[in-house]
Amino acid sequence: MEDSKKRQALPQLLDLIPDEKEWKAREAQVPGRSRNTAFGAEEDKKLELKLGLPGFIEKDIAAMSRDEGIQQESPALSLGYFPKPSKSTTNSTTTGTKRGFIDTVEAKTKGCNEQKQQVRAGCGNKLALEEKIAAMSERKKGCCPRPSHAPPAASVRNSGNRPQAQGRGASAPVVGWPPIRSFRRNLANSNSSKQPPGPQNGETSATAKLTCKKNPLVKINMDGIPIGRKVDLVAYDSYQKLSVAVKELFHCFLEVQKDKSSAEGGQYGADEKIFSQLLDGSGEYTLVYEDNEGDKMLVGDVPWNVFVSNAKRLRVLRSSELSHGLIGAAPKRIANC
Amino acid sequence: MTYFPEEVVEHIFSFLPSHSDRNTVSLVCKVWYQIERLSRRAVFVGNCYAVRPEHVVLRFPNVRALTVKGKPHFADFNLVPPDWGGYAGPWIEAAARGCVGLEELRMKRMVVSDESLELLARSFPRFKVLVLISCEGFSTDGLAAIASHCKLLRELDLQENDVEDRGPRWLSCFPDSCTSLVSLNFACIKGEVNSGSLERLVARSPNLRSLRLNRSVSVDTLSKILVRTPNLQDLGTGNLTDEFQIESYFRLTNALEKCKMLRSLSGFWDASPVCVPFIYPLCHQLTGLNLSYTPTLDASDLTKMISRCAKLQRLWVLDCISDKGLQVVASSCKDLQELRVFPSDFYVAGYSAVTETGLVAISSGCPKLSSLLYFCHQMTNDALITISKNCPNFIRFRLCILEPKKPDAMTNQPLDEGFGAIVRESKGLRRLSISGLLTDKVFMYIGKYAKHLEMLSIAFAGDSDKGMMHVMNGCKNLRKLEIRDSPFGDVALLGNVANYETMRSLWMSSCNVTLKGCQVLASKMPMLNVEIMNELDGSSEMEENHGDLSNLSKVEKLYVYRTTAGARDDAPNFVKIL
Numbered sequence: 001m002e003d004s005k006k007r008q009a010l011p012q013l014l015d016l017i018p019d020e021k022e023w024k025a026r027e028a029q030v031p032g033r034s035r036n037t038a039f040g041a042e043e044d045k046k047l048e049l050k051l052g053l054p055g056f057i058e059k060d061i062a063a064m065s066r067d068e069g070i071q072q073e074s075p076a077l078s079l080g081y082f083p084k085p086s087k088s089t090t091n092s093t094t095t096g097t098k099r100g101f102i103d104t105v106e107a108k109t110k111g112c113n114e115q116k117q118q119v120r121a122g123c124g125n126k127l128a129l130e131e132k133i134a135a136m137s138e139r140k141k142g143c144c145p146r147p148s149h150a151p152p153a154a155s156v157r158n159s160g161n162r163p164q165a166q167g168r169g170a171s172a173p174v175v176g177w178p179p180i181r182s183f184r185r186n187l188a189n190s191n192s193s194k195q196p197p198g199p200q201n202g203e204t205s206a207t208a209k210l211t212c213k214k215n216p217l218v219k220i221n222m223d224g225i226p227i228g229r230k231v232d233l234v235a236y237d238s239y240q241k242l243s244v245a246v247k248e249l250f251h252c253f254l255e256v257q258k259d260k261s262s263a264e265g266g267q268y269g270a271d272e273k274i275f276s277q278l279l280d281g282s283g284e285y286t287l288v289y290e291d292n293e294g295d296k297m298l299v300g301d302v303p304w305n306v307f308v309s310n311a312k313r314l315r316v317l318r319s320s321e322l323s324h325g326l327i328g329a330a331p332k333r334i335a336n337c
Numbered sequence: 338m339t340y341f342p343e344e345v346v347e348h349i350f351s352f353l354p355s356h357s358d359r360n361t362v363s364l365v366c367k368v369w370y371q372i373e374r375l376s377r378r379a380v381f382v383g384n385c386y387a388v389r390p391e392h393v394v395l396r397f398p399n400v401r402a403l404t405v406k407g408k409p410h411f412a413d414f415n416l417v418p419p420d421w422g423g424y425a426g427p428w429i430e431a432a433a434r435g436c437v438g439l440e441e442l443r444m445k446r447m448v449v450s451d452e453s454l455e456l457l458a459r460s461f462p463r464f465k466v467l468v469l470i471s472c473e474g475f476s477t478d479g480l481a482a483i484a485s486h487c488k489l490l491r492e493l494d495l496q497e498n499d500v501e502d503r504g505p506r507w508l509s510c511f512p513d514s515c516t517s518l519v520s521l522n523f524a525c526i527k528g529e530v531n532s533g534s535l536e537r538l539v540a541r542s543p544n545l546r547s548l549r550l551n552r553s554v555s556v557d558t559l560s561k562i563l564v565r566t567p568n569l570q571d572l573g574t575g576n577l578t579d580e581f582q583i584e585s586y587f588r589l590t591n592a593l594e595k596c597k598m599l600r601s602l603s604g605f606w607d608a609s610p611v612c613v614p615f616i617y618p619l620c621h622q623l624t625g626l627n628l629s630y631t632p633t634l635d636a637s638d639l640t641k642m643i644s645r646c647a648k649l650q651r652l653w654v655l656d657c658i659s660d661k662g663l664q665v666v667a668s669s670c671k672d673l674q675e676l677r678v679f680p681s682d683f684y685v686a687g688y689s690a691v692t693e694t695g696l697v698a699i700s701s702g703c704p705k706l707s708s709l710l711y712f713c714h715q716m717t718n719d720a721l722i723t724i725s726k727n728c729p730n731f732i733r734f735r736l737c738i739l740e741p742k743k744p745d746a747m748t749n750q751p752l753d754e755g756f757g758a759i760v761r762e763s764k765g766l767r768r769l770s771i772s773g774l775l776t777d778k779v780f781m782y783i784g785k786y787a788k789h790l791e792m793l794s795i796a797f798a799g800d801s802d803k804g805m806m807h808v809m810n811g812c813k814n815l816r817k818l819e820i821r822d823s824p825f826g827d828v829a830l831l832g833n834v835a836n837y838e839t840m841r842s843l844w845m846s847s848c849n850v851t852l853k854g855c856q857v858l859a860s861k862m863p864m865l866n867v868e869i870m871n872e873l874d875g876s877s878e879m880e881e882n883h884g885d886l887s888n889l890s891k892v893e894k895l896y897v898y899r900t901t902a903g904a905r906d907d908a909p910n911f912v913k914i915l
């Protein structure tokens with residue numbers, strides 16, 4: 001199954017890159033188009049996952065004429081279910097899982113870019129599968145503040161139509177959309193960079209909500225895995241819990257990697273080892289973050305709530321890279337690799 | 338009437354407050370034209386490039402109040418490149434030469450320099466009112482000049498401008514002799530102000546009715562100010578965080594309770610939820626409330642406050658209020674006429690806590706609703722149809738579904754029927770913004786029913802030129818049409834060119850109009866300026882390459898407007914005027 005998928009997936013992925021202009025938003029929904037169905041063929045009909053195309057999510061898209069651009073972006077990230085009008089959406093599930101979808105989309109963006117760089121035959125397949133897993137587990141996980149447990153069908157029902165420029169959120173938004181005056185946008189920006197003075201009476205309850213609005217989900221990437229995840233730091237209240245969460249986020253990717261290439265030990269328990277020493281620098285990987293000043297810092301030095309306010313991005317770094325100074329900032333602790 | 342002495346005719350004209358009426362009477366005969374122009378006190382210029390400033394001043398030398406608007410509306414959303422134009426300088430210079438009796442100047446979306454403000458301050462001895470909305474190009478030094486030299490200043494109203502901060506001294510520049518302030522709004526000033534100066538200024542301004550502070554003003558200062566202004570009608574608070582002591586808040590409540598005339602409240606900024614209850618004593622008398630700059634309050638904080646505002650007519654809020662919160666608004670604020678719900682989160686696109694449910698609730702609870710701006714992440718035709726029936730009095734209906742081209746959330750159909758219902762039921766509709774998945778059909782409805790429509794904003798909508806044609810043929814009162822990312826091309830552009838004479842302007846960006854189409858338009862309609870903006874090198878390519886290929890190349894941004902001034906001479910490189 002893997003091989004047949006591989007054979008189908010690879011040419012499809014590459015073919016779609018030059019032809020993206022043909023894609024129209026609504027046509028993406030029509031299962032009749034051969035390119036779409038090829039991907040969906042093996043899937044459960046109901047689920048019908050469509051996988052994103054590496055070529056779509058390049059920066060070049062911004063330069064293309066926008067009227068085509070929006071339309072062609074829609075099918076790219078039609079990772080999701082096709083419209084089934086029967087389900088009615090509740091507010092929370094829609095928003096919760098939609099975020100999950102967008103996170104997946106962003107993860108995919110990253111994955112696809114790295115994918116192009118690697119140009120490995122095996123990648124296409126791995127990408128396909130990883131994305132599927134990412135999408136499904138992301139949906140299961142849901143996101144702050146409403147974890148989604150309802151079936152995602154309704155939530156991403158309309159994703160086929162969605163111009164994915166939006167899905168990329170911070171990375172490449174549509175210019176001038178949504179139509180908000182700069183004054184308001186700047187206000188939002190300055191709000192998110194302002195930190196609350198510290199937990200005070202009455203503010204602690206507000207902090208969770210504050211951070212949620214000011215501190216949207218932060219991206220987390222792991223070295224060696226092209227697809228990133230997003231975490232809601234507010235959902236955890238300690239470094240330990242974060243560490244556990246990181247493991248949950250990435251262990252399935254590692255498993256998949258082990259299935260394909262037998263480079264890793266292939267032991268199920270290996271990931272326990274990988275993730276257990278994230279915080280003390282002694283393991284194979286170390287958790288680092290980028291703060292609101294853009295500096296790369298080691299996770300664990302500051303009180304948890306300060307970390308939550310300051311962290312803009314997380315990375316699970318190979319500990320061997322710490323000592324090479326690749327992260328730019330002087331490590332605060334010596335890593336024992 | 339021609340036999341009446343001029344004074345009598347002039348007196349009769351003074352009962353015509355509207356610009357359009359005065360414009361009309363001036364066309365009757367030469368005598369009336371003269372009488373009218375010399376007695377005209379207020380002039381409104383909707384597009385600063387539609388007419389030369391010198392001509393305005395020449396025709397109306399006795400004008401007291403001048404309003405000028407600059408950039409097209411889509412400039413608010415960064416669709417107009419910087420340095421496009423809209424300079425206030427020529428207007429202020431012309432007025433300084435030709436009508437020194439000027440008392441009021443209102444400008445929107447213009448580039449105003451400190452030098453211009455300086456000139457303004459020194460040129461008009463009776464200057465009283467300065468209102469700047471969404472302007473840029475000046476700093477607090479320009480404000481200092483205004484404060485220093487406009488001895489009779491009544492209103493200084495700065496709304497959402499981009500002002501460079503050069504320190505707090507500007508506020509201290511109001512001389513001690515300045516006691517005439519009625520309205521002061523500096524909410525958009527980013528920096529600090531000297532609280533002592535502010536308190537003293539307020540203390541010597543007994544006529545102050547409207548005061549909007551910026552976020553640097555502390556609760557203590559606010560309390561002290563409010564003690565001095567028991568007749569205040571409109572207040573924009575400073576920041577209301579819990580960095581301050583509770584005694585400060587008690588003082589604030591006491592001061593607020595004395596402001597029996599206070600009807601409108603805004604500001605809040607990063608207000609802490611625990612501080613908001615100190616405002617509660619005011620709520621029952623409020624008719625206007627703007628919480629849209631305040632992301633720190635969640636749905637329950639907001640509803641607790643708003644549920645006490647039974648007289649509310651105008652509410653601006655962030656979508657944190659959620660559908661449930663809007664239901665509370667609907668049951669509490671029966672007099673609501675204007676609602677604006679802004680998105681609080683642009684980063685995770687397509688996410689908003691409000692949906693069609695909230696709006697339907699509002700419509701059923703607030704039948705007087707006439708002005709709406711609503712950002713949400715989904716909508717349905719059913720909801721829109723219900724809303725249209727509940728609220729047939731819409732004058733402004735602007736719906737922005739955050740995700741472009743999103744269909745009906747239940748049926749996956751386009752939202753044509755929903756918007757069709759809105760234009761059909763609200764016969765007085767003057768302004769409409771549409772979004773979501775829309776075909777040419779919605780434009781058919783708009784052309785057919787929206788007979789009083791004056792401004793239409795379209796984004797990511799329509800299938801073909803027919804869409805735009807419906808609008809151009811049907812909406813006889815259309816003044817401003819702005820379109821982005823929609824498949825309208827030359828056929829639509831050229832379908833009804835006579836319309837452009839009666840419209841103020843047309844904006845089309847990322848559509849299918851080509852250079853050739855624009856050239857045809859320019860040649861057919863010499864009273865229009867047809868401005869083309871292409872990204873960076875685009876315009877120079879057009880100069881060099883005269884082959885068919887370039888003529889068929891799509892124009893990225895097109896701005897067409899009627900003008901008596903001819904091509905403007907301050908256009909930057911990237912703007913080509915055909």
